[in-house]
Amino acid sequence: MKRFLSVFLSVGMVASVLAGCSGNAAATNASGAAESSNAATSxxxxxxxxxxxxxxxxxxxxxxxxxxxxxxxxxxxxxxxxxxxxxxxxxxxxxxxxxxxxxxxxxxxxxxxxxxxxxxxxxxxxxxxxxxxxxxxxxxxxxxxxxxxxxxxxAGTKEIGQALMDAVYDISGGSGDWAILSATSQATNQNAWIAAMKTVMKGSKYSKLNLVEVAYGDDEPQKSTDQTQALLSKYPNLKVLCSPTTVGISAAAKVLQDKKSKVKLTGLGLPSEMAAYIGTDADHSCPYMFLWNxxxxxxxxxxxxxxxxxxxxxxxxxxxxxxxxxxxxxxxxxxxxxxxxxxxxxxxxxxxxxxxxxxxxxx
Amino acid sequence: MAGRSGRTISTDRKRYTKGFFSSWEFVLVILFVAINIFCKIISQNYTAANVLREMPKYLSEMFLLFPMAYILLLGDIDISVGATVCLSATVSCFASNAGFPIGAVVLIGLLTGLACGMLNGLILTVFTELPAMIVTLSTMIIYRGIAEIILGSGGSVSLNDVSGFSALAGMVGLFPYLFFLVLILGVVFTIVSAKTPFGRSLYAIGSNRSAAFYSGIKVQRVRFIVFSITGAMAGLCAVFLTSTLFGANTTTGNGFEMDAIAMAVFGGISAVGGKGRLAGGIISAFIIICLRIGLGEINMNPQVILIILGILLISAVLAPNISTKIKEKKQVLARK
Amino acid sequence: MNEQTPEKKKSLWNCITASREVSLLLVLIVLCALIGIRSPEFLTISNIGEILKNNAVIMIMALGMLCVLLTGGIDISITSTLAFAGMTVGMLFKYKLIQSTGLGFLIAAAIGAMCGAIIGAAIAYGGVASIIAAMGGMYIFRGLAYLVANSQWAGADALGSFTNFALSSNLGFGVINNVIVITILCYVIFFIVLKWTKFGRSIYAIGSNRTAAAISGIHVARVEFLVYVIMGLLAGFCGALSVTIYSSAQPNMVLGKEMDVIAACVIGGVSMSGGSGTVGGALLGALILSVIAKALPLVGIDAIAQNTVKGVIILAVVILNVVTKRMMDRSNLERRKL
Incomplete structure (x- = not known):
């Protein structure tokens, strides 16, 4: 039976890891309960x-x-x-x-x-x-x-579409080419917001804005970088890029800022990820962006x-x-x-x- | 051909043939019992009814285990199965929405999978120099890509009429139909691999492809058949997965190929071919399923579960190897 | 005179089919030319620089994978190792525990080497099949990356000066970007090591015939172990590199990209059963993949079909490889007949 020993040892090792983890989970639950009982009174x-x-x-x-x-x-x-x-x-x-x-x-x-x-x-x-x-x-x-x-x-889908469209209008000065960098072509949120933006854009106020392309970066930094660079070289007159996804917007912000590009960015992003890119001067690529808490x-x-x-x-x-x-x-x-x-x-x-x-x- | 189990607990072949009690499968059975006792202790919700209700999603993955075991025995690999599941699920959802009766939908799902598997088999047998990994890698991208194109923007499809698929997800008492189908197919695949000339040719090819060729085995035909079966089983997996998801999307079947390979490998099937038994793979699949369900019920961080699976995977192979090595050293010392 | 013309043609054909690298180079040139016609901005210097920089991680890891494949093994844990090392460094910068760029790279490489050593030891000394050990490692290291991250990301602001490395070109004398310099350096080192050192030749020897290698005095286990350590080291280093290139550390970094690395090698003619493959091949394979990734959005293929096209191109290149190889063998046979 000696040859089983090592197998059981390894099983035992894993079991102890498991026990340790479950123990931790139980401990956090317990402390949570303690906190909550304090809070319950208030x-x-x-x-x-x-x-x-x-x-x-x-x-x-x-x-x-x-x-x-x-x-x-x-x-x-x-x-x-x-x-x-x-x-x-x-x-x-x-x-x-x-x-x-x-x-x-x-x-x-x-x-x-x-x-x-x-x-x-x-x-x-x-x-x-x-x-x-x-x-x-x-x-x-x-x-x-x-x-x-x-x-x-x-936030209401319409409100997000309106806010993003207004940002594009404001940053571009009311006219010119702009593009969208989305996550995947299947993301429900993204598609709803893009559709809302397109609806808003039908208004006469936005008639001079020209949406050239919706690109997809799949929420991967590398692919988002490739897509942003492709947009820049494909559309030399691009004025504004709008990225309603956290990974896409930070990858795009980096590309634009590193290139000192004239193209400006807005969209939906995490403040902690985007802090280095937000500013109105030429050194920053994103004047402002949106998110909820x-x-x-x-x-x-x-x-x-x-x-x-x-x-x-x-x-x-x-x-x-x-x-x-x-x-x-x-x-x-x-x-x-x-x-x-x-x-x-x-x-x-x-x-x-x-x-x-x-x-x-x-x- | 004597030492068929991937994990020879003992290098001493005479003893090994003594039977079940010194085999890796026996260790796995003990482990299975131990895991169940362990899960029962950590979670009061770990009851038969709950486990069986949570099981169908994992059970449909087991359809991939059987043919994957064959492929690994051949010394090949197929990483396109997850993508095949995605494509078959997508196609069968669209077929169902187009008004086909459930029987036809299931058939369409199976045929889609079969077609994918046959394409893999065809490429691999025409260009025998190509490694299976790279071919199935590209077909993986292609199959999922085609599913993406079919799904279009939105990337997901749901069934308009779920009655047909709900019937597939039916139960006999506590047991879902799926459970019996998995067991039956498991027995069939095990017997075919252990007792038939076709099964023996799998081992022969995996152990030494050219020797198998010169001993008259039609190597490429066997490979083509196995890859085609894999595709069909992926189609079957897709159909049952659809019966729990009522739809398909671009991430359906993500990572299934790795799950299937892990189950097989943990069950003692060698990843380099020619060694291991499917029975071990099936027991280990249940071990992994029960562990995942049990740890899920105590809400453990899924990343920690992955780490545990990784450690289990490596130590399951490492431990017997080390014990053998120690034993050999002792024997050498004793002889001195 | 009439007889000489077909002979001349043949010699040109021979030249093309004589070496796999030449045929791959041709594929690459044709690919670039086709894309260049569709979008002229593709062949500008800045664009080529972007391609190299954006794919440096895959290109460098392809070198390690080359060595692993040469010994007849495989390592699919590399992207998990990359994420674990990169995430750790990202967190160290975020919490201001380290500030020096060099130290960041060093720590990442050390973590990577450690991960590689664990897998390597299991494979070389524990007798575990490489795919199993690597698969276990893939789960474990990715899990660790998530645990280290603790649901945090390190963004550009948190990384501070570390992100400047990928922007400046002080290593390339102000002309070539640092990341590209490092990539070139890696390729030069690996070219020399694999071609002219004892260690390099023993890697080939193990892959071609393990028993023969052992008999001829090569420490098979030690070399194999070292190969995985090197792979891990490169993966860890790339973790830090990837963090500086994208100014972002996330636990799901480059998920699934290990297949791209393996594909780069195989496209470059590296055999998956060991023993054959060159640094040049790996380079060309990685370049072909990079060009495809860069070109797909540029030439205006519908976003939804891009993955399918990518898969078809990879498959086509790989099959083309086999077909040229068969022709090569046939023409070699014919030459011998003469």
């Missing part, structure tokens, strides 16, 4: 989430934006005395999210908030969850209307989940609910473009040289 009466379990599933691991959403969510849930489960899938795919939803059904959580990697692919699992009595809401990226009760939208998005999502679980919110149009001390509280449920309902966080926030230093350390 919680707003009537909005309490004591004894309930709330889960959040983000798009993928290793992304500070997703992490901030989860942070905001967790903050509120624990403040209200609930238990919070944070799940980041290993890759930004619907497959990975399906496994996580299944696992959460097994754990009999009370609600799931999810940022969907695919509009339709989660339908079967999410409906299974709803059948099991779990409240389902989406945030950041929606699922189709049949697989959710309500969608917590970071992911922490607040997470918080609103948490309040939505709590209201759904407590029954104060059903997800029907016209419902209102209290969201603690958030800016626009109480929030109202409105009709979404896809026939479902949504809650809108607010207008996109503008980052420029005056406030970037303050925000770059936040997210």
């Amino acid at each position: 919680a707003v009466a009537g909005a309490s989430a004591t004894g309930k379990t709330f889960a959040i599933v983000t798009k993928s691991a290793g992304n500070p934006y997703n992490e901030k959403e989860a942070e905001g969510f967790q903050q509120v849930i624990e403040q209200q005395g609930g238990t919070c489960i944070v799940k980041h899938p290993e890759a930004a795919t619907a497959d990975a999210q399906v496994s996580m939803i299944q696992s959460l059904i097994s754990q009999k959580v009370d609600s799931i908030s999810i940022a969907a990697n695919d509009e339709n692919a989660l339908q079967a699992s999410l409906q299974q969850a709803m059948k099991a009595g779990i409240k389902v809401s989406c945030f950041d990226s929606k699922t189709n209307k049949n697989s959710r009760q309500v969608f917590v939208n970071q 992911p922490v607040e998005l997470g918080q609103l999502s948490a309040y939505t989940s709590i209201a759904l679980v407590n029954g104060t919110l059903t997800g029907m149009t016209g419902d209102t609910f209290d969201a603690g001390n958030m800016d626009n509280s109480p929030y109202k449920v409105v009709d979404a473009a896809d026939g479902g309902t949504e809650i809108i966080l607010g207008a996109p926030f503008k980052f420029d040289s005056s406030n970037i230093d303050e925000w770059k350390n936040v997210y």
